[in-house]
Amino acid sequence: MWIVITLFAAGCQSVRTAYQNSLSREAGFLHATMSRSLYGLPLVSLYLLVCYFIFGWVTLPINGLFWLVASICAVSQIIATYLMLRVFQSGSFTQGTLLAKTEAVQAALIGLPLLHYTLTVGAWLGVFLGVLGALVMSVKWKDLKQVHKDTSLIFGLASGFFFAVTSVTASMASHTLSGSIITGAGVTLWYVLALQSVILCCIQIIRSRDMLAPFRRSLGLSMKVGVLSSLGSIAWFTAFSLANPAVVKTLGQIEVLGTLYYSKVRFKEKLSKQQWIGGAMIMASIVLVATSTIK
Template sequence: MSLWIPFTVMAAFMQSWRNAFQKRLSADVDTLGVTLARFMLAAPMAAFYAWLLFEHDKITIPTLNYRFYLIIVLAAITQIFATALMVKLFRLRNFAMGVGLAKSEAVIAAVLGALLFAAPLSTTAWCGVLVGGMAVWLMSVPKGVRHISWLTLSLGLASGLCFALTTLWVREASLMTKLPFLHSAAYVLFWVLLVQTIIMLVWLLLRSPKTLLALWARPKLVFIISLCSFVGSVGWFTAMSLETVALVKTLGQVEIFFTLLISAKWFKEKLQRSDKLGLALILLGALLVILA
């Protein structure tokens, strides 16, 4: 089995729980506060993880040019927007639908990767991406476009676009380090989380200090969100240092399976009949991607 596959499944599982805890936090904290909860404690976790890897293998930290750090900043900012947009989706629609619309990132990443990032796919891989995209659409909009507001649809596609750009830039930054895959993923993850935390903390300190107080009052939930985010990000970043973004994100759509379980069991949200067909298509898309 290719190593990127278990890392992707781990990332999808942890991300589904992170999203669930974020939805829970969003009942009491505003959108930017919920977004910060994802990064705030994950940054020191990433620093410790990277330090352990580099110390254990006695690898020297690379010296990189301004382009690497520019890509890091772009990835950090687009992921902040992606997360904030998804949190807004949670407020508009149910949990499963919000996550489903945001998972449009796999198809968007495939198109942008082929056009702008020199990451073409084989015919089998394209089939897997498109089947996965059909599954996400079927599960997100089971009654058709007429039954979903343009605001909800726009937020979902915008979130997917921002997530796609984030992952494409993360992979590009990882390849620039020329480090072993575990170390490149850890190094890029640390920098992305550090930039995100600084941006969010400064913004909230200046514009909404009460949001920081709201997070301070919920330390356990913030810790759980950051921990799930950190472990999930280790999975995503490592998988993307090994394989193209479109394939990783298409397989990563198994997150919707975990999301549906959480949605039904924890949030008591009703699932649609189309969910079963959607899950079957996700499994088919994942299989095609693995075979590719």
């Protein structure tokens, strides 16, 4: 079940990231980051209501752990999205998206002590092969000696780290709730988006000194980003609650196919042989992970 949900999430994210790249060029990084949460919240609210009637409600822990972990998740995702959009500006659409894919191995390492998941040998190979493929596609090998000065690479890897924290904490927050796993994932997602909306809207209003600033710029494109983001997030958070986030994110790298399409067709970027080789490595990693089992 989690495999189908993850594939759906990856498809939504691929299209949303392309729209978000366009939105960042039109309305700026802050608005593009904010749009995925604010404009996605109504649909997630409706989804949560459906979960309540079908699967029942959940009980929050009395120790406040849910609020702490879910808040870390929300802030981490804001930082990760912002950094990825910065890479789009300093690098390219392909590079920004693919460097963020290093989150898979980072999620595996972060999740080991926090989630107590273990992976099969095949799954570990798939995770590392996927990350290596992303690096092969992104790093300019002729400038390898100066790679530490490449801001695109630094921002991209940092984005991957914060996306990894997002994945792990989303899983942790969902599992602190007692009741339906599906509803628990929905509650976590709703809180994360609500907190992100409040934080980012406040920043945008303060900077612009306009109470309606979040709704004045590129409304149509913002709504597209929000709807696609909410659909993808519903699927991601549900998959995180059902399986190891590292494996979910590795399988989700099938999004690379969409990245290559949008890079070449929508943004008119040229793809090198190195990028195609890296893409093939990522596809191989997806096969390894999909055919491996979690202990």
